Amino acid sequence: MIAAPKIWPQPGGAPVSCREKLKTLAANHAELAQVMQDAFEDAVLMGVDEAAMRAILAEMVDTLSS
Numbered sequence: 001m002i003a004a005p006k007i008w009p010q011p012g013g014a015p016v017s018c019r020e021k022l023k024t025l026a027a028n029h030a031e032l033a034q035v036m037q038d039a040f041e042d043a044v045l046m047g048v049d050e051a052a053m054r055a056i057l058a059e060m061v062d063t064l065s066s
Contacts, residue, residue: 001037004029 004026008016016022036057043053 001030001033 008025
């Protein structure tokens with residue numbers, strides 16, 4: 001799995017520095033990475049094309065709202 005970013009940039013470019021926020025961001029990153037990996041593996045095992053599943057996951061990220 002990919003490691004969490006060392007720097008989590010804020011909108012102005014300055015890094016998030018609060019330890020509690022950094023812990024939460026790292027935990028969220030690890031959890032999301034595992035869920036995405038599990039979903040990807042399940043899809044491939046069920047016959048979904050790898051490239052198609054990657055595109056589906058990327059589209060999910062692209063359509064996130066804030």
